[in-house]
Amino acid sequence: MDATESTGTAGSSNTSGNKTAGTRRWWQRAWFKWLLGSILLVVITLGIGVEYVLQHAGPIVRKRVVDTLSARFHTPVELDQLDISLFKGIEVEGTGLRLPFGSPAHTIPGPESDANAAPQSSTPRAFIKVDHFSFRTTFKGLLHEPTQIGRIQVDGMVLDLPPGSERGQLFRNSDGRNSSGGNSSGQLEPKSRVKLAFTAEEIDCRNVKLILETSNPNKDPMVFDIQSLTLTNVDQQAGMHYDAQLTNPKPRGDIHAAGHFGPWNVDAPRETPLDGDYQFRHADLNTIKGIGGMMSSDGHFAGVLEKLTVDGATDTPDFSLDISNHPLPLRTKFHAFVDATSGDTQLDPVDAWLRNTHILAKGMVAKVDHLGHDIALDVTVPSGRMEDLLELGMKSEPPVMRAPVTLRAKLHIPPGHVRVATKIELSGTLSARSITFGNPKVQDKIDGLSMRAQGRPEESRDAGSDRKAEVNSQLATTFNLAHSQALFSSVHYQVPGADIQLVGAYLMDHDRYDFRGHVKTDAKPSQMVTGWKSLLLKPVDHFLAKDGAGMELPIEISGEKKDMHFGLAHHGRADASAADIAGEMKQQPAPAASSYPPARPAR
Known part of the structure; x- marks a missing residue:
């Protein structure tokens, strides 16, 4: 190979190497390796940060929750579990939160306990328990x-408040100081004040139970089940605003209440201030045996947890007793004091209107365990209508009487799961004037009697058959209603020309009545009739006259439902007592209207 070929070969080889270097892939380049390294470094850093947060955020949050609640309620705090998630900021969930009455390490010995004896219990009873809570922060x-x-969600909370004396004992050490660092007045000592580590704008609670323990060992605690409770403007010094929804068990209905709660009274939680306005809707009175109607109520209350003053009003357009089933409109305004330590309510007064009848009442409504309430009221009717009272309590329709009426009575409704009409007790006096009778036949008999008693026999036939009211009568009576029967120990009934004194009884369940007594007339017997009858009676005028009256005779007024029978009483029957008459009526079956009672018709 010559030099030229060698040179050419070498040049060709260098050209191929440069081409390979120039076509290197992007992920093989240096800048990508630097970028990838940086990302890995950031991820590692974030992982370390997340791990750090997970390791330290839990204790931080736990400590702040515990410190905040300890500072607010002056008591140790127990928390079973706290979980934190970092997917959306910091999400916190906790379970088993408890605020006990006192420190687990501190037990209060009894008066005869041995100082060397083992503690009775290391787990004190909690007065606040929360099943689950959650919130989010950054x-x-x-x-x-x-x-x-911003918002804390709570599900399943029990607030159990003991009597004040028990709470104070559990929180005080042997030297009289508060076990959580406070003094006997419930205020934290200056050196142990804890700055709140958490503040919340809103606390949304579901399934809340408020238990107010009673100091009376013979009574069960007051328990309120609250479906939802929202607390806002939460502030340690000024308290908070609340909005609550709950269902009242009896009468069953929906209650909405909103107002202010707090600030929390550390040493006496039952004396924590509470006020607000309430609306009670769809209260079904049929859930109480013996009465009916759909009630609504609005009002305002203020005071402390264990004792509230309530001012309110109710409206029941269809109030009724099952003994009559005659719905009447009932409206009330009331001023009451509610004592949560006993569950008792003092009413002073209740101002009510039963259709056209004005009723005033005051007294006590006492809670009796497992039996309901014992109601004892003084009742006054300064201005009322007889037909309203009769229509509410009697089956007869139309009402037996119509008249203006006044009444003074004591009302007692004992506890027990029986009809109100069966257990109601009412005793007092009643007076009515300008009486007219709803049954035209009865009114005609009264009109005819009055005409004869005045010595106007010629007018008695027309007055006794025209189905119109010619005379008005007056009534005054003393009565005692109990066990579905009314006993009348004195009935003074007056019509022009006649004065009638009676005793009697009314059986409410059977709508039967029987009254017996004597009638005195202004006219003599011979003056009550005309013609030859008058002449025949003149010789007996002297024998029937008594105590200045023209005549005195024994009479009987009795009947069933719409039928009334008025006549002369049999020998000895006119002198029976109200109790004896009631006993006779119970022993005999109700007779047919045509044959009841065995009285001789008046002539």
């Missing part, structure tokens, strides 16, 4: 104190 927010939280 990396930046976590680095600042206090940590700002």
Whole structure:
């Protein structure tokens, strides 16, 4: 090979090498290797950062949750589990949060306990328990104190408040100081004040149960089940705003309440301030045995958890008792004091309108375990209508009487799972004036009696058959209603020309009544009739006159439902007591209207 060939071969070889170097792929170039290395470095750094956060954020969040609750409630805090997720900022979920009455390490010995004896329990009872809570924050927010939280969600919370004396004992050490670092007044000592590590704009709670323990060992605690509770403007000094939804068990209905709660009273939680407005809707009175109707109520309350003053109003357009099933409109305004330590409510007063009847009442509604409520009220009807009261409590239609009425009575509804009409007790006095009767036949009999008693027999036939009211009558009575029967120990009934004194009974379940007594008339017997009958009766005028009256006779007024029978009483029946009359009515079956009662018709 000559020199020329050697040179050419070498040149060809160099050209091929340069071409290979010039066509190198992009991922083989140096800049990509530098970029890839940088990305790997960032990922490694982020991984280290995430690992650091995961290792340190949990303890930071746990400490801030515990410190905040300890500072606010002056009690140790127990937390079973806390989980943190970093997919969307910092998401925190916790379970098993408890705030016990006192420190687990501190037990209070009894008055006869041995100082060397083992502690009775290392797990005190919790007064706040939370099943699950969650919230979200940011990396930046976590680095600042206090940590700002927009919304905390809570599911399953129990707030169990014991009587004040028990709470104070559990929180005080043997030297009288608060076990959480506070003094006996419930305020933190200055040296142990803890700055809140968390602040929240809103706390959204579901399935909340509030339990107010009673100091009376014979009574169960008051329990309120709250479906939803939203707390906003959460502030340690000024308290917070709340909005709650709950279902009232009896009468069953929906309650919405909103107002202010707090600030929290550390040493006496039951004395924490509470106020607000409520709306009670679709309250079904049929869930209470013996009464019916759909009630709504609005009102305002203020005070502390264990004792509230309530001002409100109710509206029940179709209130009824099952004994009559005559719906009447009922409206009330009330002022009440609710004592949550016993579950009792003092009503002072209740201002009610039953259609056209004005009713005033005051008294107590006491809670009785497992049986309901014991209601004892003083009732006054300063201005009412007899037909309203009769229509509410009697099956007869139309009402037996119509008249303006006044009433003073004591109302007692004992506890028990029976109809209200069966257990209601009412005793007092009632007076009515300008009475007219709903049944035209009855009114005609009263009109005819009045005309004869006045000595106007010639007018009695027309007055007793025209189906119109010629006379008004007056009534005053003393009564006692209990066990579905009303006993009338005194009935003073007056019509022009006649004065009637009666005793009697009314059986509510059977709508039957029986009254017996005496009637005194202004006219003598001979003056009550005309023609030859008048002449025949003149010799007996002297024998029937008594105590200045023209005549006195034993009478009986009895009936069933719409039928009333008025006549002379049989010998001895007019002098029976109200209790004896009721006993006789119960022993005998209800007779047919045509044959009841065995009374001689008046002539």
